[in-house]
Amino acid sequence: MSTQRKQFPFGEFEPKWQAEWLATDAFRAPNPGDPGFDPSKPKFYILDMFPYPSGDGLHVGHVEGYTATDILARFHRMRGFNVLHPMGWDAFGLPAEQFAIKTGQHPRVTTARNIDRFRSQLQALGFSYDWSREVSTTDPEYFRWTQWIFLQLYHAWFNPETRKAEPISTYRGADPDSVRLAYVAEMPVNWCPQLGTVLANEEVVDGRSEVGGFPVERRPLRQWMLRITAFADRLLEGLDGLAWPESIKLLQRNWIGRSEGAEVDFQIEGGEPLRVFTTRPDTLFGATYMVVSPEHPRIQELTKDSQRTAVEDYRSRVASKSDLERTDLAKEKTGVFTGSFAINPVNGERIPIWTADYVLMGYGTGAIMAVPAHDERDWEFAQTFQLPIRQVVTPTESVEGVFAGEGVATNSGFLDGRPTAEAKRAMIQWLEKEGHGKGTIQFKLRDWLFSRQRYWGEPFPIVWENGSHRALDEAELPLVQPDMEDFKPTGTPEPPLSKAKDWVRYSEAASRETNTMPQWAGSCWYYLRFCDPRNHGRFVGRDADRFWMGDGTIPGGVDLYVGGTEHAVLHLLYARFWHKVLFDLGHVSTPEPFQRLVNQGIILGPDNQKMSKSRGNVVTPDSVISEYGADALRLYEMFMGPLEQMKPWSMKGVEGVYRFLARVWRLAMEEDQEGRWVLSSELSDVPLSKEQNRLAHTTIKKVTSDIQQLAFNTAISQMMVFTNEFVNAKPRPVEALRILLPLLSPFAPHLAEELWSRLGWAGRASEQSWPVFREEFLVDDEVELVVQVNGKLRGRVRVAIGAADEEVQAAAKAVVAEAFVDKRVVKVVVVPKKLVNFVVH
RNA sequence: GCCGGCGUGGCGAAAUGGCAGACGCAAGGGACUUAAAAUCCCUUAUCCUGAAAGGGGUGUGCGGGUUCGAGUCCCGCCGCCGGCACCA
Numbered sequence: 046m047s048t049q050r051k052q053f054p055f056g057e058f059e060p061k062w063q064a065e066w067l068a069t070d071a072f073r074a075p076n077p078g079d080p081g082f083d084p085s086k087p088k089f090y091i092l093d094m095f096p097y098p099s100g101d102g103l104h105v106g107h108v109e110g111y112t113a114t115d116i117l118a119r120f121h122r123m124r125g126f127n128v129l130h131p132m133g134w135d136a137f138g139l140p141a142e143q144f145a146i147k148t149g150q151h152p153r154v155t156t157a158r159n160i161d162r163f164r165s166q167l168q169a170l171g172f173s174y175d176w177s178r179e180v181s182t183t184d185p186e187y188f189r190w191t192q193w194i195f196l197q198l199y200h201a202w203f204n205p206e207t208r209k210a211e212p213i214s215t216y217r218g219a220d221p222d223s224v225r226l227a228y229v230a231e232m233p234v235n236w237c238p239q240l241g242t243v244l245a246n247e248e249v250v251d252g253r254s255e256v257g258g259f260p261v262e263r264r265p266l267r268q269w270m271l272r273i274t275a276f277a278d279r280l281l282e283g284l285d286g287l288a289w290p291e292s293i294k295l296l297q298r299n300w301i302g303r304s305e306g307a308e309v310d311f312q313i314e315g316g317e318p319l320r321v322f323t324t325r326p327d328t329l330f331g332a333t334y335m336v337v338s339p340e341h342p343r344i345q346e347l348t349k350d351s352q353r354t355a356v357e358d359y360r361s362r363v364a365s366k367s368d369l370e371r372t373d374l375a376k377e378k379t380g381v382f383t384g385s386f387a388i389n390p391v392n393g394e395r396i397p398i399w400t401a402d403y404v405l406m407g408y409g410t411g412a413i414m415a416v417p418a419h420d421e422r423d424w425e426f427a428q429t430f431q432l433p434i435r436q437v438v439t440p441t442e443s444v445e446g447v448f449a450g451e452g453v454a455t456n457s458g459f460l461d462g463r464p465t466a467e468a469k470r471a472m473i474q475w476l477e478k479e480g481h482g483k484g485t486i487q488f489k490l491r492d493w494l495f496s497r498q499r500y501w502g503e504p505f506p507i508v509w510e511n512g513s514h515r516a517l518d519e520a521e522l523p524l525v526q527p528d529m530e531d532f533k534p535t536g537t538p539e540p541p542l543s544k545a546k547d548w549v550r551y552s553e554a555a556s557r558e559t560n561t562m563p564q565w566a567g568s569c570w571y572y573l574r575f576c577d578p579r580n581h582g583r584f585v586g587r588d589a590d591r592f593w594m595g596d597g598t599i600p601g602g603v604d605l606y607v608g609g610t611e612h613a614v615l616h617l618l619y620a621r622f623w624h625k626v627l628f629d630l631g632h633v634s635t636p637e638p639f640q641r642l643v644n645q646g647i648i649l650g651p652d653n654q655k656m657s658k659s660r661g662n663v664v665t666p667d668s669v670i671s672e673y674g675a676d677a678l679r680l681y682e683m684f685m686g687p688l689e690q691m692k693p694w695s696m697k698g699v700e701g702v703y704r705f706l707a708r709v710w711r712l713a714m715e716e717d718q719e720g721r722w723v724l725s726s727e728l729s730d731v732p733l734s735k736e737q738n739r740l741a742h743t744t745i746k747k748v749t750s751d752i753q754q755l756a757f758n759t760a761i762s763q764m765m766v767f768t769n770e771f772v773n774a775k776p777r778p779v780e781a782l783r784i785l786l787p788l789l790s791p792f793a794p795h796l797a798e799e800l801w802s803r804l805g806w807a808g809r810a811s812e813q814s815w816p817v818f819r820e821e822f823l824v825d826d827e828v829e830l831v832v833q834v835n836g837k838l839r840g841r842v843r844v845a846i847g848a849a850d851e852e853v854q855a856a857a858k859a860v861v862a863e864a865f866v867d868k869r870v871v872k873v874v875v876v877p878k879k880l881v882n883f884v885v886h
Numbered sequence: 887g888c889c890g891g892c893g894u895g896g897c898g899a900a901a902u903g904g905c906a907g908a909c910g911c912a913a914g915g916g917a918c919u920u921a922a923a924a925u926c927c928c929u930u931a932u933c934c935u936g937a938a939a940g941g942g943g944u945g946u947g948c949g950g951g952u953u954c955g956a957g958u959c960c961c962g963c964c965g966c967c968g969g970c971a972c973c974a
Contacts, residue, residue, distance in 0.1 A: 052924075052925095290891095291890080292889095292890055292891065292968085292969085295889070295890065295969090296889095296890085296969065296970085299889075299969080299970060300970085302970095302973065304973075304974085306974085321974080322973095322974070323974060324973095324974065325974080336974090371972090378972085401972095402972085403972045403974090404972080404974075405972075405973065405974090407973085408973045408974075409973075409974065412974095413974050414974085415974085416974090420974065421887090421972090422972050422974075423974080425972090487973080487974090488973095489973055610968080610969090613969085614969095684898090684899095684909085684910070685898065685899085686898060686899060687899090690892090690899095691892095691967075691968095692898070692899090693897095693898075695897080695898065695911070697897090697898095697910090697911050697912070698897095698898065698910070698911060700911080701898095701909095701910045701911055702910080704910095704925095705909095705910085707924095707925095708925095711925090758898095758899075758900085758909085758910095759899095759900070759908085759909080761909080761910090762899095762900075762908065762909035762910080763908095763909085765909055765910075766908080766909070769909095772926085773926080773927095829905095831904075831905050833904085833905090833954085833955075835954075835955085836904090836953095836954060836955040837955095838905055841905080871954085872954060873954090874904090874954050874955075876904060879904055879905090880904055880905075880955090882904080882954055882955065883954090884954045884955090
């Protein structure tokens with residue numbers, strides 16, 4: 046194939062138009078106040094998840110999402126929108142740093158090189174980004190504002206009264222440091238020895254690091270945290286109004302994990318009451334023992350001398366287990382009796398307190414009341430250790446195994462006979478009245494562990510003095526990492542920046558924070574910077590924010606955000622959190638950043654397996670472009686199937702769309718005797734025939750609505766049908782190209798531009814107004830109906846478009862008359878313009 | 887285990903409850919050519935029947951149901967993919 050002559054000279058005109066678009070700033074989007082800004086045009090902000098510029102370069106998976114957004118950006122421009130379609134680089138991150146350590150090159154150098162590679166690959170695809178808005182998270186002019194936003198978090202707290210973030214100055218308590226949205230805490234964190242850093246919960250998968258797959262262990266360390274849990278309810282509620290895939294909303298809801306229940310205090314002999322959380326306060330009468338987590342702070346106090354050795358043994362055994370071992374569900378329940386007893390407040394019963402690792406310190410209060418009759422885990426534990434089981438809920442229908450569902454309360458004193466929902470309410474009421482507890486809500490969501498022991502990240506704008514922290518002044522930003530020869534991890538939780546002694550020393554008494562921010566920091570707000578990327582006075586100008594993101598009066602934000610599912614609970618949750626803080630503090634005008642979200646499906650290798658170097662099934666955009674051109678690559682990725690679906694690559698499929706593009710080329714062009722491309726001699730100024738005109742308007746209509754529905758594959762099919770119709774038309778009406786080229790332009794912009802210009806038409810194809818279909822051209826005088834008998838196809842009939850039902854029935858009946866012999870017509874269904882169905886017996 | 891999503895030709899896929907398989911790939915046949923490539927045209931779900939034109943049956947993972955009519959809606963299964971997973 047590669048030695049063959051190309052069927053059309055894409056290798057010449059594709060680079061030509063790419064250069065032309067760049068040189069003329071063809072896709073520059075002016076901001077309010079800029080020359081050429083037209084406030085009468087509505088805005089459309091269409092965003093890609095910006096890439097991490099890895100050393101491997103762009104892959105075909107990137108191209109899929111980016112092509113989809115490019116089609117929509119071009120389409121909206123042609124429809125008269127102010128379109129914001131930017132691109133940038135999420136360039137901090139572990140791989141760059143690890144590569145740097147391996148090769149001895151500074152990450153700034155390798156990152157810059159990777160960015161150049163990515164940029165030129167994107168430009169070779171003809172994407173219509175406004176390159177004047179390009180940003181990189183690693184640019185000090187960018188991350189000064191990342192640091193600035195961190196300071197906003199640091200200087201704010203969440204006021205539970207107003208349910209909003211407010212300046213810390215409105216906080217009336219004694220210790221502001223205890224309520225800041227950015228705070229320091231000593232807590233058990235995910236420490237990854239191989240990576241030499243701590244990780245967020247979201248970055249740990251099955252007890253291993255998401256990056257690299259190294260084991261992760263629990264260690265108590267002093268870390269920066271962001272109080273995302275304060276926003277749990279708002280992050281949950283905000284989902285309702287978003288046009289996101291339900292599956293993604295569900296992932297976020299599950300991750301936030303809201304549970305309604307009650308806290309109950311159990312009296313302890315000779316000690317403070319022990320508090321538990323339960324979602325089933327209605328089963329309190331069935332609590333036959335308690336369990337506290339082995340890490341519970343009161344474990345020492347609760348352990349009686351007779352049990353001390355056993356408890357200590359158990360605790361050290363648990364501590365040595367990895368998270369993976371500990372969460373292995375297949376294993377037997379383990380635990381030890383502490384020797385203490387608690388008093389069940391509802392019936393005064395004395396119940397034993399155990400410790401067991403199936404109770405987690407990180408959720409609820411780290412202690413539970415065990416109701417083995419109605420909780421599978423408690424039931425297993427009770428079975429193992431011969432603890433009593435008391436049924437207090439009667440199922441409404443027969444069930445097998447442990448009944449954990451809802452039913453009717455029994456053996457439960459004042460609750461007896463009440464259905465579960467009502468019994469819960471009654472018990473909470475009783476607890477609150479008697480002072481034994483209260484209704485409460487728990488979340489699975491934890492605060493966001495925000496510091497990393499890395500070199501290649503944003504330094505914290507914080508200094509330490511006499512053991513306490515304080516913020517740098519905004520004027521001191523950006524705070525840039527020092528140039529270091531040796532930025533390797535220290536192998537201990539001590540960050541690499543601690544080795545830069547001069548940099549660390551801030552003043553006589555104060556020293557800098559040496560942790561850096563995680564990679565998510567820069568991507569939490571890049572969509573805002575794109576609105577106003579060169580603003581030196583503010584992270585985003587107010588007018589730019591109001592114009593591109595909306596003024597808050599209608600659901601605003603990014604109009605369409607396209608990216609992979611892998612960010613469902615990481616980036617997409619973090620960004621929403623930061624955005625809400627900025628919104629509360631009055632820095633942005635919309636409450637949610639991303640109005641509509643679409644996930645593109647994964648592209649598999651030709652072998653139906655996930656593309657990977659080790660499998661050797663990776664397809665690179667570069668090879669496809671040199672063989673078939675950028676337009677063919679773009680078109681193929683859109684033609685493969687629905688955007689959101691997972692689908693395998695097929696080089697034969699690329700050839701198919703390549704042939705289609707060649708056919709479009711030959712609609713307009715032919716070779717002369719010397720093999721040069723000249724305008725086709727078949728082209729003529731004749732008007733379209735009635736049928737051709739109908740097809741043209743059907744095509745405009747279908748392509749328009751398919752693009753709006755992101756159904757690019759069927760839009761392309763329709764353009765193929767249109768093209769096939771004209772390939773052999775003699776004479777060939779040039780009008781067909783005048784309609785087709787603008788429609789094709791968002792998909793195959795180079796080809797459309799080239800033919801438009803060769804046909805000698807004014808302007809560029811990409812600048813034309815989008816064609817408008819006219820309904821009156823779509824209708825025919827006659828229409829063919831399907832004739833069915835008992836729902837089975839038995840014939841066809843042509844009738845006039847306005848024919849009355851009786852007329853249609855009569856015509857249809859004539860077609861299938863013999864089917865009625867010895868039969869009786871019971872019913873006739875007439876669907877206008879579609880079919881006639883006779884029901885006979 | 888729980889929660890999602892998806893099952894249609896040899897393959898990628900189409901189909902507001904109304905002609906299942908548009909469009910593309912692959913395959914077969916033909917035209918053009920000294921030949922090939924490219925291009926263009928035709929056939930292509932499957933079974934039965936017929937010399938042929940044609941006619942008939944079956945068919946959207948499986949089993950039921952609703953409907954004049956189901957790939958599409960409802961109930962119950964099976965399979966694949968993804969997420970969560972001792973969260974009380």
